[in-house]
Amino acid sequence: MTSASPALPLSGLRVLDFSQFLAGPVAALRLCDLGAEVIKVERPQGGDLCRSMVVNDQRLDGDSLVFHTFNRGKKSVAADLKQPADLDRIRTLIASTDVMIHNFRPGVMERIGLDYETVRALNPRLVYGSVSGYGATGPWRDKPGQDLLVQALSGIAWLNGNAADGPVPTGFAMLDVATAGHLVQGILACLVRRGISGTGGLVEVDLMSAALDMTFEQLTCFLNDGETPPRRHAQGNANPYQPAPYGLYHAADGWMALAMCPLAKLAELLDAPQIADFPQSDAFTRLDEIKSVVGDVLKTRPRQHWLDILEAAGIWCAPVLDWPAFTQTDGFAALDPLQTIRTHSGATARTTRCPIRIDGQTLRNPASAPVLGADTDTFLTP
Numbered sequence: 001m002t003s004a005s006p007a008l009p010l011s012g013l014r015v016l017d018f019s020q021f022l023a024g025p026v027a028a029l030r031l032c033d034l035g036a037e038v039i040k041v042e043r044p045q046g047g048d049l050c051r052s053m054v055v056n057d058q059r060l061d062g063d064s065l066v067f068h069t070f071n072r073g074k075k076s077v078a079a080d081l082k083q084p085a086d087l088d089r090i091r092t093l094i095a096s097t098d099v100m101i102h103n104f105r106p107g108v109m110e111r112i113g114l115d116y117e118t119v120r121a122l123n124p125r126l127v128y129g130s131v132s133g134y135g136a137t138g139p140w141r142d143k144p145g146q147d148l149l150v151q152a153l154s155g156i157a158w159l160n161g162n163a164a165d166g167p168v169p170t171g172f173a174m175l176d177v178a179t180a181g182h183l184v185q186g187i188l189a190c191l192v193r194r195g196i197s198g199t200g201g202l203v204e205v206d207l208m209s210a211a212l213d214m215t216f217e218q219l220t221c222f223l224n225d226g227e228t229p230p231r232r233h234a235q236g237n238a239n240p241y242q243p244a245p246y247g248l249y250h251a252a253d254g255w256m257a258l259a260m261c262p263l264a265k266l267a268e269l270l271d272a273p274q275i276a277d278f279p280q281s282d283a284f285t286r287l288d289e290i291k292s293v294v295g296d297v298l299k300t301r302p303r304q305h306w307l308d309i310l311e312a313a314g315i316w317c318a319p320v321l322d323w324p325a326f327t328q329t330d331g332f333a334a335l336d337p338l339q340t341i342r343t344h345s346g347a348t349a350r351t352t353r354c355p356i357r358i359d360g361q362t363l364r365n366p367a368s369a370p371v372l373g374a375d376t377d378t379f380l381t382p
Helices: 023-033 065-069 084-094 108-112 116-122 147-154 174-197 207-214 216-223 263-269 287-298 303-312 330-335
Strands: 014-017 037-042 075-078 099-102 127-132 201-206 247-250 255-258 317-319 338-342 348-352
Touching: 014 023, 023 037, 023 099, 023 127, 023 174, 065 348, 084 116, 099 174, 116 127, 127 174, 147 174, 147 207, 174 201, 174 207, 201 207, 207 216, 247 287, 255 303, 303 317
Parallel strands: 014 037, 014 099, 037 075, 099 127, 127 201
Antiparallel strands: 247 255, 255 317, 338 348
């Protein structure tokens, strides 16, 4: 974005981000990408714990590189919320704020005196966003709300992998990112309502609800199938409730994905009459047998041979790419999905950009995450 670019949709809005780690900061990042001024409120000693959560032994100007990826473009004030003077200054800042986000465990903000009911009295127009692991009530409310732990509890790990595997979690923080998206949706909805009514609102999201929402298709199948556990496929499992041939297969020289396809059509295209021996009605009841036969056929020729045949016939299929291969594709280049961020000292790192376009404009912000407390004097006057 340049100075000549039109104002972004959230320009003029102020967001206070009290959250740490992933879900809350990612939500605040998206609001920042869309034009809001986002101010991180951090502890004077060490700041957001994610500053020191180093992944893959990568740092940028002393902070974790991943901290920069989802706190880029924000500002930072350092305040000890246990100190009355600092807390008073934060309350003054809240009075001029449009959105406030936190992901403290249930009860913490009430003890500090920054819970929704208290804050609403300071600023009735405020939209207050709260992130938790398991909601504000119930026996799990005080459990640590961490992505892998919620995947483990929610049953997601038993949807991935093949039948002979143990539980398989996803290789990224899927639920944190999904929860961040839910929070942004709720905040934007309340901001729209505020434009009509003049009053703010409370938005509450949690990782477990995100897990249930993300698996709504599979969980609905379970709930309406006598609560029979999902049966992962013996090979190429991609969705335990999809019929054969849906899944991943190894061709002679690499992996490929094959989505929905009538068995008779597949038999014709692959020149494999043995597949046609299975009636379409067997696609669910004998799916492991069918997938084994399909897999044996696909192993006989190179991947591109099969993709050329199937794609020409309108069959949904694709190569399974790793990142070195994916980032060299024309499709990756056409998206132009990366940007370079630069710290105050001039250090740089490549990362992703905002995935949203506004009025045809691709949104980029080269600013890295802020230095801890860099903006304290600007926003917290003694």
